[in-house]
Amino acid sequence: MTKICCIGAGYVGGPTMAMIAHKCPNIDVHVVDINQSRIDAWNSDVLPIYEPGLQEIVNAARGHNLRFSTQVDQGIHDADIIFISVNTPTKTFGVGAGRAANLEFIEKCARRIAESSKGHKIVVEKSTLPVRTAEAVKRILAESTNGATFDVLSNPEFLAEGTAIEDLLEPDRVLIGGESPAAIQTLVDVYANWVDRKRILTTNLWSSELSKLTANAFLAQRVSSINAISALCEATEANVDEVAAAIGTDSRIGPKFLKASVGFGGSCFQKDILNLVYLCEHFGLQEIADYWEQVIKMNDHQKARFTRNMVKTMFNTVSSKRLAIWGFAFKKDTNDTRESAAIYVCRDLLRENAVLNIYDPKVSDEQIRHDLREAMSNDSGELNSVDRRLIEENVHVVSSKQAAASGAHAIAVLTEWDEFRESDFATIYKSMQKPAFLFDGRNVLDHQALKAMGFEVHAIGKKI
Ligand code: UDX
Numbered sequence: 001m002t003k004i005c006c007i008g009a010g011y012v013g014g015p016t017m018a019m020i021a022h023k024c025p026n027i028d029v030h031v032v033d034i035n036q037s038r039i040d041a042w043n044s045d046v047l048p049i050y051e052p053g054l055q056e057i058v059n060a061a062r063g064h065n066l067r068f069s070t071q072v073d074q075g076i077h078d079a080d081i082i083f084i085s086v087n088t089p090t091k092t093f094g095v096g097a098g099r100a101a102n103l104e105f106i107e108k109c110a111r112r113i114a115e116s117s118k119g120h121k122i123v124v125e126k127s128t129l130p131v132r133t134a135e136a137v138k139r140i141l142a143e144s145t146n147g148a149t150f151d152v153l154s155n156p157e158f159l160a161e162g163t164a165i166e167d168l169l170e171p172d173r174v175l176i177g178g179e180s181p182a183a184i185q186t187l188v189d190v191y192a193n194w195v196d197r198k199r200i201l202t203t204n205l206w207s208s209e210l211s212k213l214t215a216n217a218f219l220a221q222r223v224s225s226i227n228a229i230s231a232l233c234e235a236t237e238a239n240v241d242e243v244a245a246a247i248g249t250d251s252r253i254g255p256k257f258l259k260a261s262v263g264f265g266g267s268c269f270q271k272d273i274l275n276l277v278y279l280c281e282h283f284g285l286q287e288i289a290d291y292w293e294q295v296i297k298m299n300d301h302q303k304a305r306f307t308r309n310m311v312k313t314m315f316n317t318v319s320s321k322r323l324a325i326w327g328f329a330f331k332k333d334t335n336d337t338r339e340s341a342a343i344y345v346c347r348d349l350l351r352e353n354a355v356l357n358i359y360d361p362k363v364s365d366e367q368i369r370h371d372l373r374e375a376m377s378n379d380s381g382e383l384n385s386v387d388r389r390l391i392e393e394n395v396h397v398v399s400s401k402q403a404a405a406s407g408a409h410a411i412a413v414l415t416e417w418d419e420f421r422e423s424d425f426a427t428i429y430k431s432m433q434k435p436a437f438l439f440d441g442r443n444v445l446d447h448q449a450l451k452a453m454g455f456e457v458h459a460i461g462k463k464i
C-alpha cells in the first residue's frame with residue numbers, strides 16, 4: 001500500500017488529502033500538523049475550514065485510509081510520498097518585507113523531513129512558492145544524516161476556496177514538475193485514479209513553480225482590469241456588467257473572472273503577485289516588476305474608492321452612524337478572511353468613527369476582531385489606544401443580516417453570499433434609518449427592485 005504524508009492541515013492540505021483518500025482506497029493518507037487544535041477539529045464533526053461537500057468526503061474516508069494527527073515525525077518516517085502544504089505568508093520583516101514569501105515554515109519542514117526519513121522518499125511541494133524553492137529544499141534534504149535519498153516534485157494546487165471539492169474532483173489540469181521521470185510517474189499514477197491522463201501535465205520543476213504564480217497573476221489581473229473599467233463606467237454612465245458581458249462573448253477573452261467587485265482578496269492573489277514582483281526585482285527586471293505591481297495597486301485603490309464613496313454619499317460623514325456590513329469572508333462559501341476586502345473597508349470606516357454591525361454566516365466574532373486588530377496595528381504589531389477602543393466599542397458582530405441592518409443608515413454587501421440576494425428587503429427597509437443606503441460591493445442584488453422599494457442604491461461601475 002502506498003503511504004502518503006501531508007505536512008500542513010490547512011485550506012490546501014486538508015481538502016486535497018481528503019480527495020486523494022476518497023478516490024484512492026489503496027493509498028494510506030496521513031495528514032499531520034503542529035497545531036493540535038486544528039488536528040482536533042479535523043477529527044471532529046466541526047471541521048476547521050468550511051468548504052461545501054468537504055465534511056461528507058472526510059466522513060467517508062476518515063478512520064479508513066485517512067487520518068489526522070500531530071505525529072509529524074512518525075508520518076514522515078512511514079511515508080513514501082510527503083506533501084508539503086504549510087503556509088507561506090508574505091514576509092513582514094527583514095529583507096524583502098512586504099514582498100517576498102516567508103519560507104521559514106518550508107525550511108523547518110524540509111529539515112524535519114531530512115531528520116526523520118530513512119530509505120527513498122518523494123517530496124512534493126504543494127504550497128505556493130517562489131520559483132527555485134525546490135532547489136533550496138533539495139539542498140536541505142541532501143544534508144540528511146540517515147542516508148535517506150529524495151526526489152523533489154512541484155505539484156501546485158489550483159483549487160479555489162468555496163469550490164475546492166469540485167475543483168479537486170474535476171480539475172482543469174494537474175501540474176507536476178520534476179526531474180526524475182520515475183518520481184513524476186509515481187505522482188501521475190496517484191492522480192490518474194480519477195483525473196483524465198490528458199489533463200495531467202508534466203513540466204520541469206521551475207516551469208511548474210512559475211506557472212502557479214503566473215496563473216494567479218493573470219486571474220488577479222482580470223479582476224483589477226474590470227475594476228479599473230468600473231471606475232470609468234461610474235464616470236461615464238456605462239454599466240460595467242454590460243461591458244463585462246459584451247467583452248466576455250469574445251472567445252479570446254471569455255466570460256469568467258470579469259465580475260467587478262469591491263476588490264479581490266484571499267490568501268493567494270496578492271501574495272503570489274508580490275512574490276512575482278520580488279522575483280522580477282531580484283533578476284533586475286524592474287519594468288516587469290512595476291507592471292505586475294500595478295495589479296495590486298489597482299486592487300488597493302478599488303477598496304479605498306468603495307469606502308470613500310460610502311462616506312461621500314452619506315453626506316460626507318459616517319461618524320456615529322450605524323452601518324450594516326454584510327459579509328466578511330473574502331468570497332462566498334468559505335470561512336476564510338485572509339486579505340478580504342471587508343477587512344480594509346471596515347478599518348477605514350472605523351477610522352471615520354462609524355459604528356459597524358457585522359454579519360457573516362461563517363466567520364466568527366473572534367476572527368473578525370483578530371483581523372481588524374491586525375489591520376489597524378502598526379508595522380511593529382502595536383495597536384494604539386484609539387484604534388483599540390474603536391474595535392472594542394464600535395464593532396458589533398451579530399448573528400443575522402436582519403439584526404445587522406436594524407436601525408442602520410446603510411447596508412454594505414462585501415461578500416456575495418447567496419442568502420443576501422434572498423432577503424426580505426421590504427421588512428429590512430422598514431427597520432432602517434432613512435434615507436436607507438445600500439452599497440452593493442458585489443453587484444449581486446436586484447438594484448432596480450431595491451430602488452423601487454425606497455433604498456438609495458449604489459453599485460460598482462453603474463448608476464442605479
Ligand atoms: C485563487 C485561484 O483561483 C486558485 O486557482 C488558486 O489555487 C488560489 O487562488 P481563491 O483565492 O480561493 O483561488 O478564490 P478565487 O475564486 O480565485 O477569488 C479570489 C478573489 O477574487 C475573491 O475575493 C473573489 O471574490 C474575487 N473575484 C473573483 C472578483 O472580485 N471578481 C471575479 O470575477 C472573480
Ligand code: ADP
Binds near residue numbers: 010013
Ligand atoms: P493554506 O491555505 O496554504 O493551506 P493554512 O494556513 O490554512 O495555509 O495551513 C497551513 C498549515 O500548516 C497550518 O495548519 C500550520 O499549522 C501548518 N504548519 C506550518 N508549519 C508547519 C510545520 N513545520 N509542521 C507541520 N505543520 C505546519
